Amino acid sequence: MPRDTLTREQIVRAAIEILDAEGVEGLSMRRLGTRLGSAATAVYWHVKSKENLVVLAGDEVWGEVELPDPGEVGWRTAATTMAHDTRGMITRHPWLVTAMSTHLMYGPGKARRDDHCLAVFETAGFVGVEADNASQTVLTYVLGTALSEVADAAWRARLRRNGGDEEAQMREAMTQAGEIAMRFPRLRARIEAWEDADSAAPPDQSFEIGLKTILDGLEAQLTARPTPAG
Template identity: 45%
Template sequence: MPADEQPIPSVWARPRREREQPALSREHIVAEAVRLLDEEGAEALSMRKLGNRLGAGATSLYRHVANKDELFELAVDEVYGELPLPEPGDATGWRATVARVAHGLRDMILRHPWMAAKLGEVGLAYLGPNMLRQTEHTLAVFEAAGFPLDEADRAMNTVVAYVLGVSTSEAAWLSMVARSGKTQQEWVERLWPAAERAVADYPRLRARYAAQRESDPAKDNETSFEYGLQRVLDGLQSRLG
């Protein structure tokens, strides 16, 4: 087959096979894949392991999903289905709606920490039906605010990029804490002596660390996220004049 006729490597770029085993549908496979990813992380996912959890051989899975990359595409879109669809209102309420979208996306990633690393690696994930619906509705919110469609797309991508940038670090932190078997506060207490030694020669960092010594890390993260989000929205607001 000529190179320009090679199939596009994405589950969203090929027709879905209609013949399905009643006991093992694509939906069943994807739901179990998400559970496995939530419990054990992205590195643990394999067709063989997933087949064992489903009581089926890996060959049975290949009737529905061509490879592990397609499985990740499907899992990402499945999780996107958890997000409520935003509805455009009047032009004055767009910031609150976009903020809810941003917080929902962050919460989704923190519930499924494997998402943070995989969102940038899953090929044509943006063609998944759940992600398409979310994108269409979010664009409508920006349009209702007064952004032309091309700028609405850029504005939406800017907000999403901010959420992903912050949430990737948060998800990595939460995964590390989860592996330790401790709470966030317990892990911070354990880490604190090393952190204090590390910043001893840096007065501004030393002052910031001292100010955060007794704070709740989860609340601090929420406050920092909200601050950054509002500054992004300030910038977008300025575009509306």
């Protein structure tokens, strides 16, 4: 495809497809050009570098996060929806966390989400830096809980590139981790408890519990404020 028939939007969308499947390490201008039926030089003409392309792709996926109106649904519902939607976006695009550790991920898509999140916490009653801190606390929790899923996806992508057997290596790693954990009494007790299928909370339930705890704590800060005199 000649460079004058390519668009930046086409390039970014194709890059996201490669990143989703292979991670940041799997993305190259040559591979992207092949996917688009174009020379790598034509891709460079539109996006300048792989580094710039990763930033563009990262900002594009931030634009997928839903932005509910806190005035209509309430601040807690809006914050909860955004947290779940952000986690879902990250698990769909697991390369994003890795990219955020090496690139400054900021553009219209990320700014749109950040601005709306501040509006949510301002609706709750947080002011200035308080709203910044509340927003950052929730985002940090979301990123942290998604990290294990992201790490697993990155590991599997690397195995695919190297031609490894994902399932066999996963079983071997889990067996080794279990043998180590059994040496420690509290970890051993948890492993034995997890053998009962009813005792282990599903990941979504665990996420919900943690998010509720954070929002409860933020709400408690608001209710603990002294009533203004007068």
